[in-house]
Amino acid sequence: xxxxxxxxxxxxxxxxxxxxxxxxxxxxxxxxxxxxxxxxxxxxxxxxxxxxxxxxxxxxxxxxxxxxxxxxxxxx
Numbered sequence: 001x002x003x004x005x006x007x008x009x010x011x012x013x014x015x016x017x018x019x020x021x022x023x024x025x026x027x028x029x030x031x032x033x034x035x036x037x038x039x040x041x042x043x044x045x046x047x048x049x050x051x052x053x054x055x056x057x058x059x060x061x062x063x064x065x066x067x068x069x070x071x072x073x074x075x076x
Contacts, residue, residue: 009067016059024071031072042073 010024017023017030034056035042035049042049046069053065060068 005061005063007061007063009061009064012059012061012064013068016057027068028072028075031068032076035072035076042069042076046073 013027014023017026020026031042031049031053034040034052038049038052040049040052049072050062050065050069053068054060054062
């Protein structure tokens with residue numbers, strides 16, 4: 001059982017979106033699209049938004065999904 005995830009969220013995002021020229025930018029745009037399609041505000045619906053990100057992309061660890069949600073909220 002893993003108690004801590006010491007993985008770097010940016011590295012995990014780079015792996016998941018490896019086929020993209022700018023993985024972080026692509027990930028944030030992808031997350032924005034999810035928020036829009038679910039009619040969510042990433043700044044207000046944080047926990048639900050993180051859950052939806054993980055439902056859409058099961059490879060996202062909780063730490064990485066949280067980081068991505070924070071990055072998305074900053075630009076929203």
